[in-house]
Amino acid sequence: MTTVRLNSADPVSFDTDALIVGFHPGSEGPRATADGLNAAFGGKLAATLAAIGFTGKPGELAKIPSFGAITAPLLVAIGLGDEPDAEALRRAAGSAVRSLAGTARAALALGGDAEAVSLGALLGAYDFAKYRTNGEGKAPVADLTVLGSGDDAVAERAGVLADSVKLVRDLVNTPPSDLWPAKFAEIAEQEGAKAGLTVEVLDEKQLKDGGYGGIVGVGQGSANPPRLVRLSYTHPEAAKTLAYVGKGITFDSGGLSLKPSASMDWMKSDMGGAGAVFGALLGIARLGLKVNAVGYLCLAENLPSGTAQRPSDVLTSYSGKTVEVLDTDAEGRLVLMDGIARAAEDNPDLIVDVATLTGAQIVALGWRTAGVMSNDDDVRALVVEAAGAAGEGAWGMPLPEELRNGLDSPIADIANLQPERWGSMLAAGIFLKEFVPEGVKWAHIDMAGPAFNKGEAHGYTPKGGTGSTTRTLIGLAERHASA
Numbered sequence: 001m002t003t004v005r006l007n008s009a010d011p012v013s014f015d016t017d018a019l020i021v022g023f024h025p026g027s028e029g030p031r032a033t034a035d036g037l038n039a040a041f042g043g044k045l046a047a048t049l050a051a052i053g054f055t056g057k058p059g060e061l062a063k064i065p066s067f068g069a070i071t072a073p074l075l076v077a078i079g080l081g082d083e084p085d086a087e088a089l090r091r092a093a094g095s096a097v098r099s100l101a102g103t104a105r106a107a108l109a110l111g112g113d114a115e116a117v118s119l120g121a122l123l124g125a126y127d128f129a130k131y132r133t134n135g136e137g138k139a140p141v142a143d144l145t146v147l148g149s150g151d152d153a154v155a156e157r158a159g160v161l162a163d164s165v166k167l168v169r170d171l172v173n174t175p176p177s178d179l180w181p182a183k184f185a186e187i188a189e190q191e192g193a194k195a196g197l198t199v200e201v202l203d204e205k206q207l208k209d210g211g212y213g214g215i216v217g218v219g220q221g222s223a224n225p226p227r228l229v230r231l232s233y234t235h236p237e238a239a240k241t242l243a244y245v246g247k248g249i250t251f252d253s254g255g256l257s258l259k260p261s262a263s264m265d266w267m268k269s270d271m272g273g274a275g276a277v278f279g280a281l282l283g284i285a286r287l288g289l290k291v292n293a294v295g296y297l298c299l300a301e302n303l304p305s306g307t308a309q310r311p312s313d314v315l316t317s318y319s320g321k322t323v324e325v326l327d328t329d330a331e332g333r334l335v336l337m338d339g340i341a342r343a344a345e346d347n348p349d350l351i352v353d354v355a356t357l358t359g360a361q362i363v364a365l366g367w368r369t370a371g372v373m374s375n376d377d378d379v380r381a382l383v384v385e386a387a388g389a390a391g392e393g394a395w396g397m398p399l400p401e402e403l404r405n406g407l408d409s410p411i412a413d414i415a416n417l418q419p420e421r422w423g424s425m426l427a428a429g430i431f432l433k434e435f436v437p438e439g440v441k442w443a444h445i446d447m448a449g450p451a452f453n454k455g456e457a458h459g460y461t462p463k464g465g466t467g468s469t470t471r472t473l474i475g476l477a478e479r480h481a482s483a
């Protein structure tokens, strides 16, 4: 496990394997954020970097041997642009540390907010090596030092956030043969207990007896039965209670409404919402935030079989409303409708559900921007703001009333699918809203794209599971914490 420490030592003489230094673009070549660095290189550093085309723009990275000019044998120059904000620092730190896989120790001199640098560095030091047999030389940097000022709490907070995000990445990356609902619930019990959370697990019989028709219906096609996990954290000085509900489909084949192969091969990531809720609850507890938080993980595996639910089946949700299942691939809303209705019983000040809910989110907003819907304009704005502060892209989306008609069912209270594909992200939000009791504030985060990076690694984000939205949820809890 990678650790980070803060140290106010001089970067030039600091004993490490690689010194990472931030640069701003300048009229006389890139300008280092570390004083004395150019002098240590005999005044030639800026010209040398300029000669290899490094200007200090965001995203640029250059490695140069130090030839003894500084104590570290390797200098990693990383572009910061003119006025880097916290996210620019996180990304720069992350990509520099990521580029040093196989190196034991690294130190970062990027100037600016030490927490952002620490967090970016820790998030960049990630590798999912569990299933690789020839992993040599790829181990992430284990020992990180951030050269700058700040107290131990800064590094500690960054460590808590990074641990949560990395745990979520691990869960998302784990093949569904090794992460089924009961297994996820077991991990939640173990890790939750370590963090001081109260953890309750409902098994398939309890779910059936308790009237959780959506979770039962989605899970009934798999030999691995569903679970509902409730994680709770309380603080004696808390004034507010938050309830988070995560979509936890450990594999989404589509069910009898089977997906084509190309859409299915990454559906191990369909528990990313539950992952984020789980990671957030662990983080909130470890940070000791003065807020009450409840997390629900709606866990099921969506598979076709002789026991699977059929298109045209009608389910009775936990709220009592009936739902006609027109498409078994629109399963996320079926598990969430039960989770949301159950969460409302905790009398929370706010319910936030998080889900890899629709392909339409990716069509509308792309891979890196989640869609945020809400029954309250201020809540939606707050969620978008918290996501922005965490560097997790999110954008407010409407819930147009006229889409409700498309969900009318001739035989049940509501159908789980509208007849047309246009506006599917919003229709899913409209569906969920039906299960939020009157007067309860609620937001829905559709993070289908952001949860899983099918492209190349960038900044502090690896390929595969990203851990997206975990930090947004922790940030939201901070915004509801007592002073």
Ligand code: BES
Residues within 6 Å of the ligand: 252, 254, 270, 327, 329, 330, 331, 332, 356, 357, 358, 359, 360, 417, 424, 448, 449
């Ligand atoms: N898990 C998928 C949505 C998804 C798609 C997540 C791509 C991540 C990447 C969800 O269960 C699903 O299948 N949604 C359908 C809904 C449709 C049947 C209304 C979709 O988006 O196509």
Ligand code: MN
Residues within 6 Å of the ligand: 252, 254, 328, 329, 330, 331, 332
């Ligand atoms: Mn689906």
Ligand code: ZN
Residues within 6 Å of the ligand: 249, 252, 270, 329, 331, 332, 356, 357
């Ligand atoms: Zn799904």
